[in-house]
Amino acid sequence: MANLYYAQPxxxxxxxxxxxxxxxxTIVITATQLGYALGLAFVLPLGDLVxxxxxxxxxxxxxxxxxxxxxxxxxxxxxxxxxVLVGVTSVVAQILVPFAAHLAxxxxxxxxxxxxxSGLLLGILLARTLASFVAAAWGWRSIYVVSAVLMLGTSxxxxxxxxxHRPETTTTYRRLLLSIGELVRxxxxxxxxxxxxxxxxxxxxxxxxxxSYQLIDVHHFSQAQVGVFxxxxxxxxxxxxxxxxxxxxxLGHPAAIAAVxxxxxxxxxxxxxxxxxxLLGVAAVLLDLAVQSHQVLSQREIYxxxxxxxxxxxxxxxxxxxxxxxxxxxxxxxxxxxxGWTGVTLFGAALPVVAxxxxxxxxxxxxxxxxxCAG
Numbered sequence: 001m002a003n004l005y006y007a008q009p010x011x012x013x014x015x016x017x018x019x020x021x022x023x024x025x026t027i028v029i030t031a032t033q034l035g036y037a038l039g040l041a042f043v044l045p046l047g048d049l050v051x052x053x054x055x056x057x058x059x060x061x062x063x064x065x066x067x068x069x070x071x072x073x074x075x076x077x078x079x080x081x082x083x084v085l086v087g088v089t090s091v092v093a094q095i096l097v098p099f100a101a102h103l104a105x106x107x108x109x110x111x112x113x114x115x116x117x118s119g120l121l122l123g124i125l126l127a128r129t130l131a132s133f134v135a136a137a138w139g140w141r142s143i144y145v146v147s148a149v150l151m152l153g154t155s156x157x158x159x160x161x162x163x164x165h166r167p168e169t170t171t172t173y174r175r176l177l178l179s180i181g182e183l184v185r186x187x188x189x190x191x192x193x194x195x196x197x198x199x200x201x202x203x204x205x206x207x208x209x210x211x212s213y214q215l216i217d218v219h220h221f222s223q224a225q226v227g228v229f230x231x232x233x234x235x236x237x238x239x240x241x242x243x244x245x246x247x248x249x250x251l252g253h254p255a256a257i258a259a260v261x262x263x264x265x266x267x268x269x270x271x272x273x274x275x276x277x278x279l280l281g282v283a284a285v286l287l288d289l290a291v292q293s294h295q296v297l298s299q300r301e302i303y304x305x306x307x308x309x310x311x312x313x314x315x316x317x318x319x320x321x322x323x324x325x326x327x328x329x330x331x332x333x334x335x336x337x338x339x340g341w342t343g344v345t346l347f348g349a350a351l352p353v354v355a356x357x358x359x360x361x362x363x364x365x366x367x368x369x370x371x372x373c374a375g
Contacts, residue, residue: 001093001120002127003063003086003147004032009128009212009226010140017140018076022213026333029209031080033326035087040094040319045176047095047311053162056092060155063089064148071144092158093120094318098310099165101303107248113303114244114296121292125230128208132227168308180312187305187313192362193298194317196256198324199355200263203348204291205325206332207270207284210344213336219277232281243296252297257359259297263290264352271345290352 007014007028015025046055066085073079097116104112134143171179184191208230215221215229246255266286273279302313328351335343 001090001123002130003067003090003151004036005124005127005208006131006143006147007032007083008208009132009223009230010135010143011209011212012216013135013140013223014079018079020076021337023333023337024076026209026329027076027080028083029205029329030326030333031083032087033205033322033329035084036090037087037319037322037326038084039088039091040315040322041180042177043088044091044094044315044318045180045312046173047098047314048167048309049171049173049176050167052095052099052165052167053158056095056162057155057159059089059092059095060151060158063092064151064155067144067148067151071141071148093123094314095311097299098303098314099162101299101310102165102307103163111241111244111248113299114241117244117292117296117299118241121295125288128230129227132223132230136222136224136227167311176312179309180316183306183309183312184316187302188362189305190302190313190316192358193302194320196260196355196358197294197298197317198321199351199358200260200291200294201321202324202328203263203267203351204287205328206344206348206351207267207287209329209332210336210341211280211284214274214280214341215277218274218341229277229281229284232284243293244300247297247300252301256294256297257356259290259294260352260355260359262286263294264349264356266290267345267349267352271342271349274341274345 011022011025011028014028015022018025043059063086066082066089070079070082070086073082097113097120100112100116131140131143134146211229212226215226221229243255243259246252266283269286270280270283273283298317299314302317303310305313328348331347332344335347
């Protein structure tokens with residue numbers, strides 16, 4: 001997962017190296033997230049069809065190749081194209097999350113998913129710190145070389161350590177993709193959770209896409225100091241096991257609403273405290289806590305829908321989330337150039353409010369039973 005976020009704290013040196021504006025450099029973030037959404041749509045469903053250990057290990061080999069190409073890109077256009085490939089092949093983490101849900105006892109699914117998500121989220125949150133430190137020492141391209149080597153090692157580890165899991169689904173790849181549309185139509189819980197997490201994660205993406213500009217331009221941070229700031233947000237990963245525990249006790253819905261409110265409040269704090277590094281750090285921690293809690297609570301609920309379709313369910317869910325994140329990153333880049341930090345934070349605060357409206361609308365709707373889809 002870290003591969004999706006290495007570029008976020010490096011946009012300033014990337015823009016200088018490739019001779020483009022800061023706003024233009026944010027296209028790298030958008031391209032990576034769009035690539036990830038494509039991988040979620042077309043690679044992740046294979047988790048319901050192909051033996052999972054083999055799928056994960058071989059996909060990581062593709063990630064290593066894409067990262068090596070990224071390290072050598074001479075201009076922004078080619079870098080953006082390769083970033084799409086990095087995103088497409090980085091879906092291995094999302095293959096493993098439903099795999100963990102499959103292995104877990106039903107009454108402990110939230111805890112198991114929360115534990116796996118802790119590692120996944122630490123990868124997301126520590127990526128910015130690692131990228132900043134490595135770039136400060138050897139330049140921004142070096143992190144892609146380091147990660148390519150790490151992906152080769154991870155591929156070898158997964159191929160030797162993961163248990164085999166061959167899905168029970170017997171169908172063609174085409175029918176598998178078509179069944180995703182049926183899932184979207186027939187599972188309102190999936191639609192609601194996906195849209196709400198897209199809004200909450202969109203706020204997260206807007207904040208972390210632009211925060212390095214704020215820290216460097218306003219607070220005169222070095223690249224290494226940006227890495228230290230990013231480390232602060234890693235504490236948000238601690239929320240994942242706790243959120244899973246709360247979900248296992250039947251409190252998932254009120255906890256999810258509380259997470260949405262916390263996300264909106266953290267973006268308001270980021271605007272009010274723009275002149276204080278301390279308040280920006282507090283806002284980062286609260287935002288990460290909100291996003292990670294909502295993520296685990298949502299995934300616990302959607303994985304309970306249909307055991308035989310968990311990879312496809314995750315494909316719909318995470319695909320929606322990362323399309324939202326890609327759009328938010330692009331909008332944040334434009335807003336930063338036209339309306340500054342305040343424009344970005346107000347945009348980020350508005351997104352969780354949309355999620356709250358979705359939850360409120362759903363609570364007021366009359367309930368009706370929806371038939372499960374076939375496949």
